[in-house]
Amino acid sequence: MQFLRRKTFAHGVHPPDNKENTNTKSVRRMAFAPELIIPLSQHFGAPAVPTVYEGQEVVRGEPIAKANGFISIPHHAPATGTIDRIELMQTARGPKTESIILKVTPGASQNVLYGSTREIADMTPQEIISAVQDSGIIGLGGAGFPTHVKLTVPKGHTVDTVLINGCECEPYLTTDHRVMLESVRDLIVGIRIILKSVGAERAIIGIEENKRDAIKAIRARLSPDEAITVRELKTKYPQGAEKILIKTILNREVPSGGYPSSAGVAVYNVSTSSQLGALLPYNQGLIERIVTITGPGVKKPGNYLIALGTPLRFVMEQVGYTGSANHLILGGPMMGTSVASLDVPVTKTVSAVLVLTEQEEAEQIPEKVYPCIKCGACVRACPIHLNPSQLTLLASKRRYGDMQEKFHLNDCFECGCCSYVCPSGIPLVQYFRIAKAVNRENRERIA
Ligand code: SF4
Ligand code: SF4
Incomplete structure (x- = not known):
């Protein structure tokens, strides 16, 4: 009922x-950038293995890298062009990643030519x-x-x-x-x-x-x-x-x-x-995705269908943004990640680019972090009923193992609700990310 x-x-x-x-703007296709960067690892699991060589011509939609095992995926050419090189490139995920660089044929068709x-x-x-x-x-x-x-x-x-x-x-x-x-x-x-x-x-x-x-x-x-x-x-x-x-x-x-x-x-x-x-x-592969480009720093906000591998610099030029990467967030304000450079490509996991102004950014990052006042706001906000305040206390003492064993740290999916409500401006979720990374490293060392 x-x-x-x-x-x-x-x-x-x-x-x-x-x-x-x-939200009322229809999806519009963005033009191809002259060069696309396709990282072999855009996903959880083993990186794909290239199946193309430098100088090879490929058509839009053609496979260019194969999956490396079950927990892995292949990649396909997002545009018709020539494989320029395969080398380590910077990505939004952090470390440099082996990537296929594709020179797009000028005037290449938007039609998918494979499948x-x-x-x-x-x-x-x-x-x-x-x-x-x-x-x-x-x-x-x-x-x-x-x-x-x-x-x-x-x-x-x-x-x-x-x-x-x-x-x-x-x-x-x-x-x-x-x-x-x-x-x-x-x-x-x-x-x-x-x-x-x-x-x-x-x-x-x-x-x-x-x-x-x-x-x-x-x-x-x-x-x-x-x-x-x-x-x-x-x-x-x-x-x-x-x-x-x-x-x-x-x-x-x-x-x-x-x-x-x-x-x-x-x-x-x-x-x-x-x-x-x-x-x-x-029988086609994923070669493009819709990305919301929005925020007060953008002249032409909208929902754009963008070829995977398009450099962020090209994307931002198309929407009338001329600033640096400093004010950019990939994803939303709650779970998104900041961008280190405009030279990283749009990959399969990029759902949005949020462009903040200096003022908005300052509002998001508290000027000063104060001690916990035990107000309980974070506990009332946590959707999975963890105790973020207690977890943070343990993190400050580097008791990362206890955070998992006694307080279920790994159930935290980093939604950011606790940080959002904390009146002391404590970046709780950042503590949890660090603690998880340390625990992961310790596990790998023991294994
Ligand atoms: S980030 Fe983790 S601890 Fe904080 S509210 Fe979300 S799930 Fe709970
Ligand atoms: S919301 Fe902040 S100040 Fe309040 S209990 Fe949680 S960590 Fe402490």
């Missing part, structure tokens, strides 16, 4: 959503999963986990429900919103592909109530006997996080350290699902 359905979760925060600059049609209905779940790996699709919400791995239900688990995350709860971001308005057909085809792959009976698309036009657009395309339904959810951050969405929609708990399949669920982002629907029936 509709009135008994849960629409939200306990805790979380309500930051201003700042989506009005781009062939196929009937998904004739394919087995295993064939579909293998085809998803061949397409190079990863979680486009930013996590970067290979989608074919997420479609593989672990042995001993069963998935009865697929949840599609259409919340887009991060402020400023509007790519998923536009996908739900402009690519409904691809989205529905993609969700049917997912249902078949994981063997689930139903899919529920969770969408926040600040996107009622998208809810309406999708419902209008679903037949009454469809296994897919839409659930309207409250606008609250981080509504779209996997465990939160599962709790809100299904009232199921994923155990600490467990996977959604432990609760009989699989969760996918709407942009990822839509790309499955767009690419798989045509």
Whole structure:
């Protein structure tokens, strides 16, 4: 019964959503840059292996690097051109990464020149999963986990429900919103592909109530006997996080350290699902993605379809930004990361570029950090009921092991709610990132 359905979760925060600059702007394709940089590692897992040589001519959509094992993906040429070189290049992920540099043929066609049609209905779940790996699709919400791995239900688990995350709860971001308005057909085809792959009976698309036009657009395309339904959810951050969405929609708990399949669920982002629907029936690879470019520092904010590998410098020129990388954030203000250089490329995980002004940036970074006053605001904000204040106390004493063993540090998915509400300006989430990295290193040393 509709009135008994849960629409939200306990805790979380309500930051201003700042989506009005781009949420009504249709997706526009950006021109090709003269040179594209395709890092072999844009995802969680082993880097891809190049299958091209310097000087080789390739056409748009042609595979140029193959997956290196199961937890890996291939890459495809985002434009027709010539392989210029393969060398270490800077990326937004941090260390230099081996990358394929493609010189784009002047006037190259925007049409995809590679692939062939196929009937998904004739394919087995295993064939579909293998085809998803061949397409190079990863979680486009930013996590970067290979989608074919997420479609593989672990042995001993069963998935009865697929949840599609259409919340887009991060402020400023509007790519998923536009996908739900402009690519409904691809989205529905993609969700049917997912249902078949994981063997689930139903899919529920969770969408926040600040996107009622998208809810309406999708419902209008679903037949009454469809296994897919839409659930309207409250606008609250981080509504779209996997465990939160599962709790809100299904009232199921994923155990600490467990996977959604432990609760009989699989969760996918709407942009990822839509790309499955767009690419798989045509045997094509992921070569471009929609990126929201927004913020007060941009003259032409919008949702742009950008060839993967396009240097950020080129992107920013196209939207009328002439400043440095200092004010740029890849992703949203809550979970995004700052950019060290404009020479890094747009990769599969870049959902947004947020350009702040100096003033906005100063507002985000407190001038001074004060001691914890034990106000409990961070505890009340944490959506998974951790104790961020206690975790920070342990971090200050470098008791990183205790943070995990006694206070479930690894369950923290770095949503930033605790830092957002802290009146003392303590960058709690940064402490947690450092602690996790140290624990990871220690584990690797022991192994
Ligand atoms: S960053 Fe981690 S500890 Fe802080 S609110 Fe989010 S999940 Fe909780
Ligand atoms: S919100 Fe900040 S000041 Fe308040 S208890 Fe948490 S860490 Fe301490």
